Each structure stands twice: as C-alpha cells, then as structure tokens.
Amino acid sequence: KPHTDSVKPNHGSPQAKGDKTNGSDFGYVGIDAILEQMRRKAMKQGFEFNIMVVGQSGLGKSTLMNTLFKSKVSRKSVQPNPEERIPKTIEIKSISHDIEEKGVRMKLTVIDTPGFGDQINNENCWQPIMKFINDQYEAYLQEEINIDRKKRIPDSRVHCCIYFIPPTGHCLRPLDVEFMRRLSKVVNIVPVIAKADTLTLEERDYFKQTIREELRANGIDVYPQKEFDEDAEDRMINDKIREMIPFAVVGSDQEYQVNGKRILGRKTKWGTIEVENIAHCEFAYLRDLLIRTHMQNIKDITGSIHYETYRVRRLNESNGHFTPHPSDHPAELKTNGQHEEQPNALQANGVAAQHEALSHEM
Amino acid sequence: AAEMRIAKMEGEGARAVPLAGHVGFDSMPDQLVNKSVNHGFCFNILCVGETGLGKSTLMDTLFNTKFEGEPTQHNQPGVTLKSNTYELQESNVRLKLTVVNTVGFGDQINKEDSYKSIVEFIDAQFEAYLQEELKIKRTLHSYHDTRIHACLYFIAPTGHSLKSLDLVTMKKLDSKVNIIPIIAKSDAISKSELAKFKIKITSELVSNGVQIYQFPTDDESVAEINSTMNSHLPFAVVGSTEEVKIGNKMVKARQYPWGTVQVENENHCDFVKLREMLIRVNMEDLREQTHTRHYELYRRCKLEEMGFKDTDPDSKPFSLQETYEAKRNEFMGELQKKEEEMRQMFVQRVKEKEAELKEAEKELHEKFDRLKKLHQDEKKKLEEKKKSLDDELNTFKQKKTAAELLQNQAQQAGGSTTLKRDKERKK
Numbered sequence: 001k002p003h004t005d006s007v008k009p010n011h012g013s014p015q016a017k018g019d020k021t022n023g024s025d026f027g028y029v030g031i032d033a034i035l036e037q038m039r040r041k042a043m044k045q046g047f048e049f050n051i052m053v054v055g056q057s058g059l060g061k062s063t064l065m066n067t068l069f070k071s072k073v074s075r076k077s078v079q080p081n082p083e084e085r086i087p088k089t090i091e092i093k094s095i096s097h098d099i100e101e102k103g104v105r106m107k108l109t110v111i112d113t114p115g116f117g118d119q120i121n122n123e124n125c126w127q128p129i130m131k132f133i134n135d136q137y138e139a140y141l142q143e144e145i146n147i148d149r150k151k152r153i154p155d156s157r158v159h160c161c162i163y164f165i166p167p168t169g170h171c172l173r174p175l176d177v178e179f180m181r182r183l184s185k186v187v188n189i190v191p192v193i194a195k196a197d198t199l200t201l202e203e204r205d206y207f208k209q210t211i212r213e214e215l216r217a218n219g220i221d222v223y224p225q226k227e228f229d230e231d232a233e234d235r236m237i238n239d240k241i242r243e244m245i246p247f248a249v250v251g252s253d254q255e256y257q258v259n260g261k262r263i264l265g266r267k268t269k270w271g272t273i274e275v276e277n278i279a280h281c282e283f284a285y286l287r288d289l290l291i292r293t294h295m296q297n298i299k300d301i302t303g304s305i306h307y308e309t310y311r312v313r314r315l316n317e318s319n320g321h322f323t324p325h326p327s328d329h330p331a332e333l334k335t336n337g338q339h340e341e342q343p344n345a346l347q348a349n350g351v352a353a354q355h356e357a358l359s360h361e362m
Numbered sequence: 363a364a365e366m367r368i369a370k371m372e373g374e375g376a377r378a379v380p381l382a383g384h385v386g387f388d389s390m391p392d393q394l395v396n397k398s399v400n401h402g403f404c405f406n407i408l409c410v411g412e413t414g415l416g417k418s419t420l421m422d423t424l425f426n427t428k429f430e431g432e433p434t435q436h437n438q439p440g441v442t443l444k445s446n447t448y449e450l451q452e453s454n455v456r457l458k459l460t461v462v463n464t465v466g467f468g469d470q471i472n473k474e475d476s477y478k479s480i481v482e483f484i485d486a487q488f489e490a491y492l493q494e495e496l497k498i499k500r501t502l503h504s505y506h507d508t509r510i511h512a513c514l515y516f517i518a519p520t521g522h523s524l525k526s527l528d529l530v531t532m533k534k535l536d537s538k539v540n541i542i543p544i545i546a547k548s549d550a551i552s553k554s555e556l557a558k559f560k561i562k563i564t565s566e567l568v569s570n571g572v573q574i575y576q577f578p579t580d581d582e583s584v585a586e587i588n589s590t591m592n593s594h595l596p597f598a599v600v601g602s603t604e605e606v607k608i609g610n611k612m613v614k615a616r617q618y619p620w621g622t623v624q625v626e627n628e629n630h631c632d633f634v635k636l637r638e639m640l641i642r643v644n645m646e647d648l649r650e651q652t653h654t655r656h657y658e659l660y661r662r663c664k665l666e667e668m669g670f671k672d673t674d675p676d677s678k679p680f681s682l683q684e685t686y687e688a689k690r691n692e693f694m695g696e697l698q699k700k701e702e703e704m705r706q707m708f709v710q711r712v713k714e715k716e717a718e719l720k721e722a723e724k725e726l727h728e729k730f731d732r733l734k735k736l737h738q739d740e741k742k743k744l745e746e747k748k749k750s751l752d753d754e755l756n757t758f759k760q761k762k763t764a765a766e767l768l769q770n771q772a773q774q775a776g777g778s779t780t781l782k783r784d785k786e787r788k789k
Binding site: 027028029030031032033034035037038039040041042043044047049068069070071072073078096097098099100101102103104106147148149151230253287288291292293294295296297300304308311312315316 | 377378379380381382384385386388390393394395400403425426451452453454457498499502503581583584637641642644654658661670
C-alpha cells in the first residue's frame, strides 16, 4: 500500500503564501520551516553559559548568583564553609549545574574568585583571573586545531564577568579601574553596584554617572560595547542599556509576603526591599539583560570577537620564546610587535611555556 | 526548598538543580533563532544527472520560482558544473539558495572520468571553507558557505536498474555529500514497475555499499515521519511549472492526452515527500551533517595529507602552530633560495655584459692604435718625399746658380755688344 503514508506537515498551513519570491508567485515552499528545525536542534543540544563573578568579599556575589538563577548555584551554597576564611591568594573556583526550564536545558557554570581585592597589597590581583580566562580560550583553541576534533567543542570560555563595585557612592577605586581596564579587552564585563540598598536614589544616580564618566575617561568598554552594535535597532536598544549601567542591584534568596504575594526581598526594620521591583533596585534589568534578551549575544561576542582576538594573537606568535615587554601596557599585547625571530624551539610543552610568558607579560 | 549537596569535585560534571521560579533562559532558542533570522540562511543543492532528466524544472518546481532565463548550453566537451545563487524570502526568512547543475553528465562516449569534475567541485568548496577556517584573521561569521548540503541524484526512469555510471558516481560521492537519490520523470513508469524499480535500486545501492542520506530518526518529534520517508526512497518525482485547472483549482501538472499528472498529488508521484524531507523537515540536519561529518572528514584527510599531526612520534601533542611555523620556515627557505638564485643569475649576466663591453673597448683601442700607426707611416713617407723634393730643389738651385755664374763670366768676356744686349735684355 504505497500511498497510505501521507505527508503530514508539522508546522503552519501550506496555503499559497509565496510572497517576495524571486520570480513568479506560485505557492508556499516551506523555507521558513527551518526556524522550527533550528529550534528543535537547539532544544535537543541544550545551551552552555559560563559566568564569572569578581569582587571583594562581602559584596553579595553568591547571593546575587542564586537570585539570578533562582537556585543554589553559587559555590558557597554548594560547599558551605563553616568558617568563612578569606584566602591568602586569589583562587578561581568553578562549579557547574544542569538547569532546565520549559524543556530548555542549560549547563550553567559559575566561576567564583574568592580573594580578589581582599589582600593588603592587591597588585596584579587580576593576573590569575586573566590567566584563567586565557586558559579557557587556549583550551578551546587547542581543541579547534586538532585534526580529529569533537563534534561539539566543549565551551568553557567565560562569556560574561560580573564586576561588583562596592557602594561607596563616590567613584571607582583604582583597583576597579585597573581590573576593568585590563579585563574588558578579553572578556565581556558587566559592572554592577553591589548592595545598592545602602544608597538613596539620588546617591545612586550620582554614583552611576560618576562611574560612567570614569569608564569613558579610562577608555573602558563594558558590555554592551558600542562597536559591536549590529544595526540601528541594536544600537537603540543598547544605548538605553548603556545609559543605565552599572545596574544597582540587591540580591536575596529569601521570600517574603508583600501585598499578598510571595516575593524575593530583604526585610529591614524600615521596610522590605523587593528585589524584582524596578522601583527598588535594578536587579530585573540585569536579569533581563543577562538571561532573557542578550544571553545569546553575550556568547556571540565572546566567540566571534574576544576568542578570535586571542586566536589571532596566538597564531601570530613566533615559535621562539616570548620575551616580556618592559612596559606593562595591555594594549601592546594585541599587536605582533614583539615578533621575534627565534630558531625553532620545539618543546614538548611549547604551547604551555609560551602561555606562561603571556600571562607574566600582563 | 532546594537541597544542598556538595559537588563531588570542583568544576567537574554538573549537578542538576531545581529552579525556584521562572529564570527566563527558556528564551534562548528564540534568541538563537532571532540571531539566525537576522543573519539569513544559506542552502546549497547539487543536481547530478544526465542531460534531459528535468533537473532545472524540478528545482523550479521545488522552490516555486523560475530560476533561469535561458536553458543551459550543452556543447562543452566534459562534465562542467554550473552554479547559480538566488535570494529567496518567505515570511521573515531569507534564504541564499545555490543550485549547482552538472552539465553534460552522461553525454560522453567514455564516461570514466565523469565523476571527477563533480568530486573536484565538492572538494573545492570544502577547501575554500578550510582555508577560511585556517586563516589567522578570519570572518567565519560572515562567510558565504558554498559547501554542498544536499546532492539530488537523478536516476533515469528506465524501470530496470541503476546504470553503472550511477553506481560509480554515487560511490565516489557518498563520503563527501548527502546523497538523496530520486527517480526523474517518473511519470514514464507505471505504478507496478515503479515499485519493482525502487526495490531494485535500493538493493543495488546496498549491495554496492553506497551510503545514501538517511533522514534522522533520533529526535522523537520527527522520528516517525523520517523513518517512514526513508522507506520510500528513492523518491519518484515529476516536475512542472505549468499550471492546469483541476476541478476549480489551478495545480502544477503535466498534461497528456490520456490524463494529467499532478505534481503535488501524492498518488501520482513523490514530489511532496521530497519537498517535505528536503526543505520542511531536514534542511537544518542536512546542513549540520555536511559540516560535522563530510567537512570534518575532508579536513582531517587534508590536514594529514599536508603533514599535520595531532601527536608527534613521541606521542607528545604537536602544536598546529609549530607545524605552521615549520611549514612557514620551509616556505621562507624556498623563497630565499629562489631569491639567491635570481641574484646569482643577475650577477652572472652583469659579468657577461661587462666582459662583452671590455672586449669591445679593447677592439676599439686596437683599431685606434692601428690607425695611428697607419697615420704615422703615412706621415713618415710624406716627410721622406718632402725631403727628397727639397733635395731636388736644392740641387736645382745650385745648378741654376752655377749656370748663372757661368753665363755672367761668358758675358764679361764677350764685350759691349753683349752689354747692349744685356741692357736690352734687362729692359
């Protein structure tokens, strides 16, 4: 019975809908079914997202992560430490979770950086972080240049780095400027004003303005970077965001009853701060930016800009030893001005050795 | 309340955590789709088949448009591939469709090499992508992907079996491209013959180890329809852009005196099945298979051929960059050698020219010397002659003086008459 298997299209109706085709107008082809096919593939594969949090102890980093993802995803929640000791050096701790929402699966990796900014002398405290970020690019590159490579290269690259600014209300500290200046060249930085419930709205606005000016004055491009706006529509949306950053956030994983609803908040004697209320703080804007609207874009910028920049630099290096440049200016790293003609030093760890030189360079 | 579980090891493996509320990353498929819509899609189809099997017409029918103006010229000696790119749009989806046709396939007397230009073409597209991927400064994001995603192999409706050209060609292509075999102009075959024909074709493909594209059955939403369709391969198609009124509708059909074959009637042919599979259900999978399977195989072979390895003889990981360097140095060495050669040649030429010029100079000098000598000789001769002339003159003068003296003496002795005569003479 050859004709019992009738074709049942599993999408919209196949009516004559052929608009804007090249040539005569005959009927519906079904090209737009590819959107559904892509969606199916994406659902099957799932997504990966790697987010790093940087800031001094006590700024509410873990709480904010838990609030963002409505789940105990931070390192502290996973590994509760009886005595919260501040490490003597910066550590990089990464923890992954499988989360799922409406059939969409995501592998979320939260990278914590305890010890950052907590020492008396914080010189070069960005180095381990920079190294970690570059190590992820390196791992991806190594996999990518393999002859026999995986179907899907595991992506451990840091997509987004949330930088926590303490709510002093005045201006950025030298540490903040140094860190963001260096890191904004290799990763998407999203600065936030932590524990913003200690600032009044006026103080908050003043602080934000100062921060924006300082970022501009120091040539620091935070996400969303102006130069990567794709079109006018993009620019319009992103301009609005750029006028609001840094977001003044408050985090909480405690629920309270307010006006008959259970909402996340912080209860004080003078009132309850509702985390998701945009009149109280800008958490919702941050969440929308990071998760609901720009997550894919954040990943794209990481992959097609930051990673490619790293790759170009790596492939341009000569095989010899990479001599550190006397000045510590990160901008000079991008050029291949340090190209040295050295005899072919084929080491077993040729790659690793050069890489160490790279991170020392910073 | 969520349970707190200590992760087994730092950063290794992921633990499943429940969410206490709506986070919002369920919008990710939408975000991804939106990005793709903004970017546009591309799809490349290769049609392989003998002349006259209706390849162009089928493409027109599939995509509801008249692609080419004039029919293809069939006057080239070998098999050539003609590629055309079109921009199609349906609702908000923009598709860059490339249709590649084999011109002259099967026309030759000796068809041994017919498949070669097809394989070369497919490889060339892989090569172009590989080159882009290997570039230092690359723009993969905006690269126009020309790799062939689907190869429709047109089988002539003989009703018997596959031609050996078909088997040979498909065998050469099956590891490079997704092959979807179709029986062209299938309205030439009766229903019963068609069933037998399909069985024969399928068994020949299997017995010759030809791997045709299988519609994927791993995703449960399309597994059923795909596995059903797999059993209908090869699709028996009919193409037509002519419209005929059947009942009160205009349908695409081919009109014969004995009846009308309706293209979109599933009782008449498998056109709808082909369209469904190729475009509406599996276009994305065809693209993915091309990239993750066929392209990767090409890349692996090509890189190995070029001498790259993942690990060196001592099993230490080779850096691709090191091999890059080695190759680059080799190339620079070659370049230097060539430069040196050229320089040598130049120096040589200069020397030769110099020698030539020196020769010429020498000759000139000699000539000059000779002339000078000649001149001297002449001069000498002339002087001698002059001298002898002078001598003669002197002698004559002497003689004259002597003669005059004698005359004077003679006169004095002669007397006055001679005086008179002298006086007269003197007057």
